[in-house]
Amino acid sequence: EDAPVFTGAIIGTPSETSIELPPLIQxxxxxxxxxxxxxxxxxxxxxxxxxxxxxxxxxxSIYSDDISVVDPSGxxxxxxxxxxxxxxxxxxxxxxxxxxxxSSVQNRMMYDFARQTIRISWNVVLVPKVVGxxxxxxxxxxxxxxxxxxxxxxxxxxxxxxxxxxxxxxTPPYGVLTALKNEILYPSSQRVPVGVxxx
Numbered sequence: 001e002d003a004p005v006f007t008g009a010i011i012g013t014p015s016e017t018s019i020e021l022p023p024l025i026q027x028x029x030x031x032x033x034x035x036x037x038x039x040x041x042x043x044x045x046x047x048x049x050x051x052x053x054x055x056x057x058x059x060x061s062i063y064s065d066d067i068s069v070v071d072p073s074g075x076x077x078x079x080x081x082x083x084x085x086x087x088x089x090x091x092x093x094x095x096x097x098x099x100x101x102x103s104s105v106q107n108r109m110m111y112d113f114a115r116q117t118i119r120i121s122w123n124v125v126l127v128p129k130v131v132g133x134x135x136x137x138x139x140x141x142x143x144x145x146x147x148x149x150x151x152x153x154x155x156x157x158x159x160x161x162x163x164x165x166x167x168x169x170x171t172p173p174y175g176v177l178t179a180l181k182n183e184i185l186y187p188s189s190q191r192v193p194v195g196v197x198x199x
Contacts, residue, residue, distance in 0.1 A: 072162070
């Protein structure tokens with residue numbers, strides 16, 4: 001007896017069974033996928049940069065050209081060029097007065113799903129070059145909040161909150177740079193380590 005003969009096309013191949021999304025839904029899915037890829041890159045770069053933030057130039061490729069930076073006093077900085085300049089100034093000033101081998105940065109990162117922001121609690125210990133030790137170090141604590149720009153896929157805002165210098169909040173009218181400069185040139189007598197994540 002002859003074996004049964006099957007005729008007709010085989011159905012159920014991947015190309016025939018894959019579901020095509022409507023253009024609008026597909027576009028939204030693609031944007032979401034790209035956002036998550038850019039978010040992952042930004043978090044990887046920040047995780048790599050933070051421990052060396054005091055003396056190594058960070059990777060600025062994750063920031064938007066028109067990034068805005070806001071510190072606790074309300075002082076705002078706009079533009080990637082100004083952001084780079086402020087980093088360079090801070091690193092130069094810190095490197096001149098403080099021992100980089102003994103100074104350190106600790107940080108803890110999390111992603112805030114509700115606000116779609118990267119949140120980093122950080123603690124910086126700056127040990128002076130002259131008669132420097134942990135007892136007379138400068139302790140700076142704060143929280144950096146990075147907001148992604150969905151259009152460019154890069155960080156469009158860096159906000160600094162709850163910043164403390166030797167347990168003293170940075171308040172208006174002084175910005176971060178002014179407060180740090182004043183503390184470096186005219187140190188306060190109070191030296192209190194606060195720890196990672198000033199809340």
